[in-house]
Amino acid sequence: MAKRLDIKDLNVYYGKFHAVKDVTLSVPPHSITAFIGPSGCGKSTVLRTLNRMHEEIPGAYAVGSVLLDGEDIYAKGINPTAVRTTIGMVFQRPNPFPTMSIRDNVVAGLKLQGVRNKAQLAEVCERSLRGANLWEEVKDRLDKPGGGLSGGQQQRLCIARAIAVSPDVLLMDEPCSALDPISTLAIEDLMQELKKEYTIVIVTHNMQQAARVSDQTAFFNLEAVGQPGQLVEIADTETMFSNPTKKETEDYISGRFG
Numbered sequence: 001m002a003k004r005l006d007i008k009d010l011n012v013y014y015g016k017f018h019a020v021k022d023v024t025l026s027v028p029p030h031s032i033t034a035f036i037g038p039s040g041c042g043k044s045t046v047l048r049t050l051n052r053m054h055e056e057i058p059g060a061y062a063v064g065s066v067l068l069d070g071e072d073i074y075a076k077g078i079n080p081t082a083v084r085t086t087i088g089m090v091f092q093r094p095n096p097f098p099t100m101s102i103r104d105n106v107v108a109g110l111k112l113q114g115v116r117n118k119a120q121l122a123e124v125c126e127r128s129l130r131g132a133n134l135w136e137e138v139k140d141r142l143d144k145p146g147g148g149l150s151g152g153q154q155q156r157l158c159i160a161r162a163i164a165v166s167p168d169v170l171l172m173d174e175p176c177s178a179l180d181p182i183s184t185l186a187i188e189d190l191m192q193e194l195k196k197e198y199t200i201v202i203v204t205h206n207m208q209q210a211a212r213v214s215d216q217t218a219f220f221n222l223e224a225v226g227q228p229g230q231l232v233e234i235a236d237t238e239t240m241f242s243n244p245t246k247k248e249t250e251d252y253i254s255g256r257f258g
């Protein structure tokens with residue numbers, strides 16, 4: 001079920017390096033929010049803090065709060081693994097378990113949670129593959145390895161894997177950057193379907209993609225190399241691309257820098 005995210009005064013550090021400064025923004029449920037901005041401005045860093053994935057990086061830490069429907073995902077006693085189930089992530093390069101069957105890839109998270117009931121696993125597998133718009137292409141080869149699919153199919157398999165555990169939010173870190181244009185459009189179409197059930201945040205380098213798929217766009221920038229990235233502005237996507245408030249946003253989206 002889609003939930004709302006509220007990020008408040010978020011600062012992120014890699015050891016002594018202050019990577020992201022004072023980010024405050026909200027992501028409404030059933031919407032797609034795109035993070036755009038030049039390389040190194042902290043888009044992926046912010047995204048990773050939205051499901052505590054940065055905690056896997058030695059020395060990385062966040063200060064501030066991230067609320068999921070009002071509940072702080074950083075509160076004491078909250079298990080980061082549980083957070084990553086509720087707030088799933090799809091990465092830049094499709095990363096299915098290559099030798100594992102398509103079926104087992106999809107239900108890997110459920111099996112980790114201890115679900116053993118075959119009928120339940122089969123039902124979730126089909127529903128998730130349908131949800132990721134991959135069912136028709138793979139229904140006759142569910143026992144074949146996930147690594148045998150095309151790049152675009154593998155990315156949809158990863159989306160199926162993420163939605164199989166019934167998340168509230170899907171984070172997507174440049175999910176199309178390793179894909180051809182047709183697979184990219186398939187994922188973009190799929191995102192429009194997915195937002196009916198989930199809240200989506202996507203990092204993209206592709207401004208046309210941000211304009212095509214997102215409801216609101218957040219532009220990040222950094223004053224100079226070595227300085228922390230900051231949120232410059234956030235607005236509904238149409239306004240952002242037609243009438244941004246800040247000149248640096250206009251310069252970026254019109255291709256004058258970055």
Ligand SMILES: Nc1ncnc2c1ncn2[C@@H]1O[C@H](COP(=O)(O)OP(=O)(O)OP(=O)(O)O)[C@@H](O)[C@H]1O
Nearest residue numbers: 014019037038039040041042043044045046057229
């Ligand atoms: N694992 C890490 N360890 C140390 N510094 C990191 C790490 N990951 C990112 N950084 C630094 O944090 C800053 C923000 O990086 P981040 O990857 O979030 O930017 P980005 O906007 O997503 O960039 P890109 O568009 O190139 O992917 C950069 O200065 C980067 O070098």
